[in-house]
Amino acid sequence: MPTSLVRAVDTNLDLMTEMSLFFIISLGVKRGIFSALSKRPSLSRFMDEVRIPNRRLLSRFLATLDRLGMVKTTNDHIELAEFSHNLVVAAERYGALVSDWASVLEEIYKMADYAFITPTHPQILMDFDKDADFWDMRMSTSFSNLYRRAIAEVAEIKPGMSVLDIGCGSVSPSYFGRLVGYNGFYLGLDYSYALLDIARARIAGEALPVVLKEIDATIIRPVNSYDVVIMSFVLEYIQNRKRAIKNALEGLREGGKLVIVDPFRDRFKYVPALEFFEALNKDFVGFPSVSEIEGIVSSLNFKVSVRSPSRSVLLLEKL
Structure with missing residues:
Protein backbone atom coordinates (compact mmCIF):
# COMPACT_ATOMS: atom_id res chain seq x y z
CA MET A 1 0.00 0.00 0.00
CA PRO A 2 1.30 3.50 -0.80
CA THR A 3 2.34 5.44 2.28
CA SER A 4 1.76 9.14 2.83
CA LEU A 5 5.41 9.83 2.01
CA VAL A 6 5.48 8.14 -1.40
CA ARG A 7 2.08 9.63 -2.24
CA ALA A 8 3.49 13.06 -1.40
CA VAL A 9 6.43 12.44 -3.75
CA ASP A 10 3.95 11.58 -6.52
CA THR A 11 1.88 14.69 -5.84
CA ASN A 12 4.88 17.00 -5.95
CA LEU A 13 6.12 15.43 -9.18
CA ASP A 14 2.65 15.84 -10.70
CA LEU A 15 2.70 19.53 -9.84
CA MET A 16 6.33 19.86 -10.96
CA THR A 17 5.55 18.48 -14.41
CA GLU A 18 2.42 20.63 -14.65
CA MET A 19 4.40 23.76 -13.73
CA SER A 20 6.96 22.78 -16.39
CA LEU A 21 4.10 22.62 -18.91
CA PHE A 22 3.06 26.17 -18.01
CA PHE A 23 6.67 27.32 -18.41
CA ILE A 24 6.76 25.70 -21.87
CA ILE A 25 3.64 27.66 -22.81
CA SER A 26 5.19 30.82 -21.41
CA LEU A 27 8.34 30.37 -23.51
CA GLY A 28 6.25 29.66 -26.60
CA VAL A 29 4.31 32.90 -26.16
CA LYS A 30 7.27 35.02 -25.09
CA ARG A 31 9.55 33.90 -27.92
CA GLY A 32 6.91 34.21 -30.66
CA ILE A 33 6.91 30.47 -31.31
CA PHE A 34 3.15 29.96 -31.08
CA SER A 35 2.53 33.02 -33.25
CA ALA A 36 4.78 31.57 -35.96
CA LEU A 37 3.16 28.14 -35.70
CA SER A 38 -0.31 29.65 -36.12
CA LYS A 39 0.61 30.34 -39.77
CA ARG A 40 1.14 26.62 -40.52
CA PRO A 41 4.70 27.14 -41.77
CA SER A 42 7.10 24.61 -43.23
CA LEU A 43 9.91 23.66 -40.87
CA SER A 44 12.47 25.78 -42.72
CA ARG A 45 10.20 28.82 -42.78
CA PHE A 46 9.40 28.38 -39.10
CA MET A 47 13.09 28.27 -38.20
CA ASP A 48 13.71 31.42 -40.24
CA GLU A 49 10.74 33.35 -38.86
CA VAL A 50 11.44 32.66 -35.20
CA ARG A 51 14.58 34.67 -34.65
CA ILE A 52 16.20 32.55 -31.95
CA PRO A 53 19.99 32.22 -32.22
CA ASN A 54 20.15 28.79 -30.60
CA ARG A 55 18.57 26.77 -33.40
CA ARG A 56 19.36 23.43 -31.75
CA LEU A 57 17.37 24.40 -28.65
CA LEU A 58 14.55 25.70 -30.83
CA SER A 59 14.40 22.32 -32.60
CA ARG A 60 14.30 20.58 -29.25
CA PHE A 61 11.52 22.90 -28.09
CA LEU A 62 9.51 21.99 -31.20
CA ALA A 63 10.11 18.28 -30.50
CA THR A 64 8.86 18.85 -26.94
CA LEU A 65 5.66 20.45 -28.23
CA ASP A 66 5.19 17.42 -30.48
CA ARG A 67 5.66 14.97 -27.62
CA LEU A 68 3.16 16.94 -25.54
CA GLY A 69 0.62 16.78 -28.38
CA MET A 70 0.63 20.57 -28.86
CA VAL A 71 1.70 20.53 -32.53
CA LYS A 72 1.25 18.22 -35.50
CA THR A 73 2.79 17.95 -38.96
CA THR A 74 0.49 17.82 -41.98
CA ASN A 75 1.78 17.74 -45.58
CA ASP A 76 5.18 19.10 -44.53
CA HIS A 77 3.57 21.94 -42.58
CA ILE A 78 3.67 22.36 -38.82
CA GLU A 79 0.52 23.49 -37.09
CA LEU A 80 -0.82 23.92 -33.61
CA ALA A 81 -2.99 21.05 -32.40
CA GLU A 82 -6.01 21.31 -30.17
CA PHE A 83 -4.59 21.09 -26.66
CA SER A 84 -6.17 21.59 -23.26
CA HIS A 85 -5.21 20.95 -19.67
CA ASN A 86 -7.36 21.04 -16.58
CA LEU A 87 -5.58 22.29 -13.47
CA VAL A 88 -7.11 20.70 -10.38
CA VAL A 89 -6.76 22.84 -7.27
CA ALA A 90 -7.78 20.61 -4.39
CA ALA A 91 -6.83 20.38 -0.74
CA GLU A 92 -5.72 16.75 -1.04
CA ARG A 93 -3.15 17.78 -3.65
CA TYR A 94 -1.83 20.95 -2.11
CA GLY A 95 -1.83 19.57 1.41
CA ALA A 96 1.11 17.37 0.38
CA LEU A 97 2.96 20.17 -1.42
CA VAL A 98 6.49 21.12 -0.36
CA SER A 99 6.84 24.31 -2.28
CA ASP A 100 10.57 25.13 -2.29
CA TRP A 101 11.17 23.14 -5.50
CA ALA A 102 8.98 25.69 -7.31
CA SER A 103 11.50 28.52 -6.95
CA VAL A 104 14.27 26.19 -8.18
CA LEU A 105 12.22 25.24 -11.25
CA GLU A 106 11.52 28.91 -11.87
CA GLU A 107 15.26 29.59 -11.93
CA ILE A 108 15.76 26.79 -14.47
CA TYR A 109 12.98 28.30 -16.59
CA LYS A 110 14.95 31.57 -16.62
CA MET A 111 18.07 29.64 -17.63
CA ALA A 112 16.17 28.14 -20.58
CA ASP A 113 15.25 31.64 -21.70
CA TYR A 114 18.95 32.59 -21.67
CA ALA A 115 19.80 29.33 -23.45
CA PHE A 116 17.73 30.45 -26.46
CA ILE A 117 20.44 33.06 -26.92
CA THR A 118 23.43 30.73 -26.53
CA PRO A 119 23.94 27.34 -24.84
CA THR A 120 27.03 28.72 -23.07
CA HIS A 121 25.30 31.70 -21.47
CA PRO A 122 26.83 32.42 -18.03
CA GLN A 123 23.36 32.41 -16.42
CA ILE A 124 22.96 28.68 -17.14
CA LEU A 125 23.98 26.89 -13.95
CA MET A 126 23.29 23.22 -14.68
CA ASP A 127 26.77 21.63 -14.77
CA PHE A 128 27.31 19.21 -11.87
CA ASP A 129 30.88 20.32 -11.23
CA LYS A 130 31.06 23.95 -12.33
CA ASP A 131 27.67 24.73 -10.77
CA VAL A 271 7.28 14.60 -18.25
CA PRO A 272 8.42 15.91 -21.70
CA ALA A 273 7.96 19.46 -20.41
CA LEU A 274 10.19 18.82 -17.39
CA GLU A 275 12.72 17.04 -19.61
CA PHE A 276 13.10 20.13 -21.79
CA PHE A 277 14.40 22.10 -18.80
CA GLU A 278 16.46 19.32 -17.22
CA ALA A 279 18.25 18.80 -20.54
CA LEU A 280 20.09 22.09 -19.97
CA ASN A 281 22.47 19.72 -18.19
CA LYS A 282 24.63 18.24 -20.95
Whole structure:
Protein backbone atom coordinates (compact mmCIF):
# COMPACT_ATOMS: atom_id res chain seq x y z
CA MET A 1 0.00 0.00 0.00
CA PRO A 2 1.30 3.50 -0.80
CA THR A 3 2.34 5.44 2.28
CA SER A 4 1.76 9.14 2.83
CA LEU A 5 5.41 9.83 2.01
CA VAL A 6 5.48 8.14 -1.40
CA ARG A 7 2.08 9.63 -2.24
CA ALA A 8 3.49 13.06 -1.40
CA VAL A 9 6.43 12.44 -3.75
CA ASP A 10 3.95 11.58 -6.52
CA THR A 11 1.88 14.69 -5.84
CA ASN A 12 4.88 17.00 -5.95
CA LEU A 13 6.12 15.43 -9.18
CA ASP A 14 2.65 15.84 -10.70
CA LEU A 15 2.70 19.53 -9.84
CA MET A 16 6.33 19.86 -10.96
CA THR A 17 5.55 18.48 -14.41
CA GLU A 18 2.42 20.63 -14.65
CA MET A 19 4.40 23.76 -13.73
CA SER A 20 6.96 22.78 -16.39
CA LEU A 21 4.10 22.62 -18.91
CA PHE A 22 3.06 26.17 -18.01
CA PHE A 23 6.67 27.32 -18.41
CA ILE A 24 6.76 25.70 -21.87
CA ILE A 25 3.64 27.66 -22.81
CA SER A 26 5.19 30.82 -21.41
CA LEU A 27 8.34 30.37 -23.51
CA GLY A 28 6.25 29.66 -26.60
CA VAL A 29 4.31 32.90 -26.16
CA LYS A 30 7.27 35.02 -25.09
CA ARG A 31 9.55 33.90 -27.92
CA GLY A 32 6.91 34.21 -30.66
CA ILE A 33 6.91 30.47 -31.31
CA PHE A 34 3.15 29.96 -31.08
CA SER A 35 2.53 33.02 -33.25
CA ALA A 36 4.78 31.57 -35.96
CA LEU A 37 3.16 28.14 -35.70
CA SER A 38 -0.31 29.65 -36.12
CA LYS A 39 0.61 30.34 -39.77
CA ARG A 40 1.14 26.62 -40.52
CA PRO A 41 4.70 27.14 -41.77
CA SER A 42 7.10 24.61 -43.23
CA LEU A 43 9.91 23.66 -40.87
CA SER A 44 12.47 25.78 -42.72
CA ARG A 45 10.20 28.82 -42.78
CA PHE A 46 9.40 28.38 -39.10
CA MET A 47 13.09 28.27 -38.20
CA ASP A 48 13.71 31.42 -40.24
CA GLU A 49 10.74 33.35 -38.86
CA VAL A 50 11.44 32.66 -35.20
CA ARG A 51 14.58 34.67 -34.65
CA ILE A 52 16.20 32.55 -31.95
CA PRO A 53 19.99 32.22 -32.22
CA ASN A 54 20.15 28.79 -30.60
CA ARG A 55 18.57 26.77 -33.40
CA ARG A 56 19.36 23.43 -31.75
CA LEU A 57 17.37 24.40 -28.65
CA LEU A 58 14.55 25.70 -30.83
CA SER A 59 14.40 22.32 -32.60
CA ARG A 60 14.30 20.58 -29.25
CA PHE A 61 11.52 22.90 -28.09
CA LEU A 62 9.51 21.99 -31.20
CA ALA A 63 10.11 18.28 -30.50
CA THR A 64 8.86 18.85 -26.94
CA LEU A 65 5.66 20.45 -28.23
CA ASP A 66 5.19 17.42 -30.48
CA ARG A 67 5.66 14.97 -27.62
CA LEU A 68 3.16 16.94 -25.54
CA GLY A 69 0.62 16.78 -28.38
CA MET A 70 0.63 20.57 -28.86
CA VAL A 71 1.70 20.53 -32.53
CA LYS A 72 1.25 18.22 -35.50
CA THR A 73 2.79 17.95 -38.96
CA THR A 74 0.49 17.82 -41.98
CA ASN A 75 1.78 17.74 -45.58
CA ASP A 76 5.18 19.10 -44.53
CA HIS A 77 3.57 21.94 -42.58
CA ILE A 78 3.67 22.36 -38.82
CA GLU A 79 0.52 23.49 -37.09
CA LEU A 80 -0.82 23.92 -33.61
CA ALA A 81 -2.99 21.05 -32.40
CA GLU A 82 -6.01 21.31 -30.17
CA PHE A 83 -4.59 21.09 -26.66
CA SER A 84 -6.17 21.59 -23.26
CA HIS A 85 -5.21 20.95 -19.67
CA ASN A 86 -7.36 21.04 -16.58
CA LEU A 87 -5.58 22.29 -13.47
CA VAL A 88 -7.11 20.70 -10.38
CA VAL A 89 -6.76 22.84 -7.27
CA ALA A 90 -7.78 20.61 -4.39
CA ALA A 91 -6.83 20.38 -0.74
CA GLU A 92 -5.72 16.75 -1.04
CA ARG A 93 -3.15 17.78 -3.65
CA TYR A 94 -1.83 20.95 -2.11
CA GLY A 95 -1.83 19.57 1.41
CA ALA A 96 1.11 17.37 0.38
CA LEU A 97 2.96 20.17 -1.42
CA VAL A 98 6.49 21.12 -0.36
CA SER A 99 6.84 24.31 -2.28
CA ASP A 100 10.57 25.13 -2.29
CA TRP A 101 11.17 23.14 -5.50
CA ALA A 102 8.98 25.69 -7.31
CA SER A 103 11.50 28.52 -6.95
CA VAL A 104 14.27 26.19 -8.18
CA LEU A 105 12.22 25.24 -11.25
CA GLU A 106 11.52 28.91 -11.87
CA GLU A 107 15.26 29.59 -11.93
CA ILE A 108 15.76 26.79 -14.47
CA TYR A 109 12.98 28.30 -16.59
CA LYS A 110 14.95 31.57 -16.62
CA MET A 111 18.07 29.64 -17.63
CA ALA A 112 16.17 28.14 -20.58
CA ASP A 113 15.25 31.64 -21.70
CA TYR A 114 18.95 32.59 -21.67
CA ALA A 115 19.80 29.33 -23.45
CA PHE A 116 17.73 30.45 -26.46
CA ILE A 117 20.44 33.06 -26.92
CA THR A 118 23.43 30.73 -26.53
CA PRO A 119 23.94 27.34 -24.84
CA THR A 120 27.03 28.72 -23.07
CA HIS A 121 25.30 31.70 -21.47
CA PRO A 122 26.83 32.42 -18.03
CA GLN A 123 23.36 32.41 -16.42
CA ILE A 124 22.96 28.68 -17.14
CA LEU A 125 23.98 26.89 -13.95
CA MET A 126 23.29 23.22 -14.68
CA ASP A 127 26.77 21.63 -14.77
CA PHE A 128 27.31 19.21 -11.87
CA ASP A 129 30.88 20.32 -11.23
CA LYS A 130 31.06 23.95 -12.33
CA ASP A 131 27.67 24.73 -10.77
CA ALA A 132 27.82 22.36 -7.81
CA ASP A 133 26.49 25.02 -5.43
CA PHE A 134 23.27 25.26 -7.42
CA TRP A 135 22.88 21.47 -7.41
CA ASP A 136 23.60 21.35 -3.68
CA MET A 137 20.78 23.86 -3.22
CA ARG A 138 18.44 21.59 -5.24
CA MET A 139 19.48 18.58 -3.20
CA SER A 140 18.85 20.49 0.04
CA THR A 141 15.21 21.33 -0.69
CA SER A 142 12.31 20.00 1.34
CA PHE A 143 11.30 17.95 -1.70
CA SER A 144 14.69 16.21 -1.76
CA ASN A 145 14.36 15.51 1.94
CA LEU A 146 10.86 14.15 1.28
CA TYR A 147 12.01 11.56 -1.25
CA ARG A 148 14.96 10.57 0.95
CA ARG A 149 12.52 9.89 3.80
CA ALA A 150 10.30 7.93 1.40
CA ILE A 151 13.29 5.83 0.30
CA ALA A 152 14.23 5.10 3.91
CA GLU A 153 10.67 4.04 4.66
CA VAL A 154 10.18 1.86 1.57
CA ALA A 155 13.59 0.18 1.94
CA GLU A 156 13.15 -0.12 5.72
CA ILE A 157 16.64 1.27 6.36
CA LYS A 158 17.67 0.69 9.95
CA PRO A 159 20.80 1.12 12.09
CA GLY A 160 23.45 -1.46 11.26
CA MET A 161 22.47 -1.85 7.60
CA SER A 162 24.80 -1.50 4.62
CA VAL A 163 23.64 0.90 1.89
CA LEU A 164 24.99 1.61 -1.61
CA ASP A 165 23.82 4.93 -3.06
CA ILE A 166 24.45 5.33 -6.81
CA GLY A 167 24.42 9.00 -7.75
CA CYS A 168 24.53 10.09 -4.11
CA GLY A 169 25.04 13.82 -4.66
CA SER A 170 25.99 16.16 -1.84
CA VAL A 171 23.27 15.70 0.81
CA SER A 172 22.20 12.05 0.90
CA PRO A 173 25.50 10.76 2.39
CA SER A 174 24.97 12.62 5.65
CA TYR A 175 21.26 11.70 5.79
CA PHE A 176 21.64 7.97 5.17
CA GLY A 177 24.93 7.81 7.08
CA ARG A 178 23.08 8.92 10.20
CA LEU A 179 20.30 6.40 9.54
CA VAL A 180 22.60 3.37 9.34
CA GLY A 181 24.52 4.59 12.39
CA TYR A 182 27.98 3.71 13.59
CA ASN A 183 27.37 -0.03 13.25
CA GLY A 184 26.26 0.28 9.64
CA PHE A 185 27.99 1.22 6.39
CA TYR A 186 27.14 3.66 3.59
CA LEU A 187 28.95 3.87 0.24
CA GLY A 188 28.05 6.87 -1.90
CA LEU A 189 29.04 6.96 -5.57
CA ASP A 190 28.90 9.94 -7.88
CA TYR A 191 30.79 11.08 -10.97
CA SER A 192 30.82 14.73 -9.83
CA TYR A 193 33.95 15.47 -7.82
CA ALA A 194 32.53 18.87 -6.80
CA LEU A 195 29.35 17.41 -5.29
CA LEU A 196 31.41 14.79 -3.45
CA ASP A 197 33.64 17.56 -2.05
CA ILE A 198 30.54 19.29 -0.66
CA ALA A 199 29.33 15.96 0.77
CA ARG A 200 32.69 15.38 2.48
CA ALA A 201 32.59 18.85 4.01
CA ARG A 202 29.05 18.19 5.25
CA ILE A 203 30.00 14.97 7.10
CA ALA A 204 33.39 16.20 8.35
CA GLY A 205 33.79 15.75 12.08
CA GLU A 206 30.78 13.43 12.49
CA ALA A 207 32.73 10.15 12.32
CA LEU A 208 29.92 8.61 10.26
CA PRO A 209 30.43 5.20 8.56
CA VAL A 210 30.42 6.90 5.14
CA VAL A 211 32.73 6.25 2.19
CA LEU A 212 32.46 8.41 -0.93
CA LYS A 213 33.92 7.53 -4.33
CA GLU A 214 34.02 9.34 -7.67
CA ILE A 215 32.98 6.73 -10.23
CA ASP A 216 30.60 6.15 -13.13
CA ALA A 217 27.58 3.97 -12.34
CA THR A 218 28.17 1.75 -15.37
CA ILE A 219 31.66 0.64 -14.34
CA ILE A 220 31.17 -0.09 -10.64
CA ARG A 221 31.85 -3.61 -9.45
CA PRO A 222 30.51 -3.89 -5.90
CA VAL A 223 32.80 -5.97 -3.69
CA ASN A 224 30.35 -6.12 -0.79
CA SER A 225 26.77 -7.32 -0.48
CA TYR A 226 24.41 -4.53 0.48
CA ASP A 227 21.07 -4.55 2.23
CA VAL A 228 19.86 -1.61 0.16
CA VAL A 229 20.89 0.01 -3.14
CA ILE A 230 19.49 3.45 -3.95
CA MET A 231 19.10 4.99 -7.41
CA SER A 232 17.20 8.25 -6.96
CA PHE A 233 16.97 10.71 -9.86
CA VAL A 234 20.06 9.23 -11.49
CA LEU A 235 18.98 6.96 -14.37
CA GLU A 236 18.20 10.05 -16.47
CA TYR A 237 21.95 10.71 -16.64
CA ILE A 238 22.97 7.17 -17.60
CA GLN A 239 23.19 6.04 -21.22
CA ASN A 240 23.67 2.33 -20.50
CA ARG A 241 20.90 1.74 -18.00
CA LYS A 242 21.01 -2.02 -18.38
CA ARG A 243 24.60 -2.16 -17.18
CA ALA A 244 23.92 0.23 -14.30
CA ILE A 245 20.91 -1.77 -13.08
CA LYS A 246 22.83 -5.04 -13.50
CA ASN A 247 25.67 -3.66 -11.35
CA ALA A 248 23.19 -2.47 -8.74
CA LEU A 249 21.52 -5.90 -8.50
CA GLU A 250 24.90 -7.62 -8.32
CA GLY A 251 25.66 -5.56 -5.25
CA LEU A 252 22.56 -6.73 -3.37
CA ARG A 253 22.57 -9.59 -0.91
CA GLU A 254 19.74 -12.13 -1.10
CA GLY A 255 16.65 -10.37 0.22
CA GLY A 256 18.24 -6.97 -0.43
CA LYS A 257 16.26 -4.11 -1.99
CA LEU A 258 16.94 -1.77 -4.88
CA VAL A 259 14.90 1.44 -4.69
CA ILE A 260 14.51 3.53 -7.85
CA VAL A 261 12.87 6.95 -7.69
CA ASP A 262 12.06 9.04 -10.78
CA PRO A 263 9.19 10.75 -12.60
CA PHE A 264 8.77 7.77 -14.91
CA ARG A 265 7.77 8.84 -18.40
CA ASP A 266 4.97 6.27 -18.64
CA ARG A 267 3.40 7.40 -15.36
CA PHE A 268 3.60 11.20 -15.44
CA LYS A 269 1.77 12.79 -18.35
CA TYR A 270 3.79 15.98 -18.77
CA VAL A 271 7.28 14.60 -18.25
CA PRO A 272 8.42 15.91 -21.70
CA ALA A 273 7.96 19.46 -20.41
CA LEU A 274 10.19 18.82 -17.39
CA GLU A 275 12.72 17.04 -19.61
CA PHE A 276 13.10 20.13 -21.79
CA PHE A 277 14.40 22.10 -18.80
CA GLU A 278 16.46 19.32 -17.22
CA ALA A 279 18.25 18.80 -20.54
CA LEU A 280 20.09 22.09 -19.97
CA ASN A 281 22.47 19.72 -18.19
CA LYS A 282 24.63 18.24 -20.95
CA ASP A 283 24.60 14.76 -19.36
CA PHE A 284 20.81 14.46 -19.26
CA VAL A 285 19.48 11.67 -21.52
CA GLY A 286 15.81 11.56 -20.50
CA PHE A 287 13.76 10.03 -17.71
CA PRO A 288 13.30 6.26 -17.73
CA SER A 289 10.00 4.43 -18.00
CA VAL A 290 8.79 1.66 -15.72
CA SER A 291 8.33 -0.63 -18.73
CA GLU A 292 11.96 -0.03 -19.75
CA ILE A 293 13.24 -0.95 -16.28
CA GLU A 294 11.00 -4.02 -16.08
CA GLY A 295 12.27 -5.11 -19.49
CA ILE A 296 15.87 -4.71 -18.36
CA VAL A 297 15.28 -6.68 -15.17
CA SER A 298 13.55 -9.52 -17.03
CA SER A 299 16.53 -9.78 -19.41
CA LEU A 300 19.03 -10.22 -16.57
CA ASN A 301 19.90 -13.47 -14.84
CA PHE A 302 18.50 -12.50 -11.43
CA LYS A 303 15.50 -13.63 -9.47
CA VAL A 304 13.85 -10.33 -8.59
CA SER A 305 10.40 -9.26 -7.48
CA VAL A 306 9.32 -5.85 -8.74
CA ARG A 307 6.78 -3.80 -6.82
CA SER A 308 5.61 -0.23 -7.18
CA PRO A 309 4.73 1.45 -3.88
CA SER A 310 3.75 4.55 -5.88
CA ARG A 311 3.96 5.96 -9.40
CA SER A 312 7.41 7.44 -8.75
CA VAL A 313 8.95 4.58 -6.77
CA LEU A 314 10.02 1.10 -7.86
CA LEU A 315 11.09 -1.49 -5.28
CA LEU A 316 13.12 -4.44 -6.56
CA GLU A 317 13.84 -7.25 -4.08
CA LYS A 318 16.52 -9.82 -4.86
CA LEU A 319 15.17 -13.32 -4.16
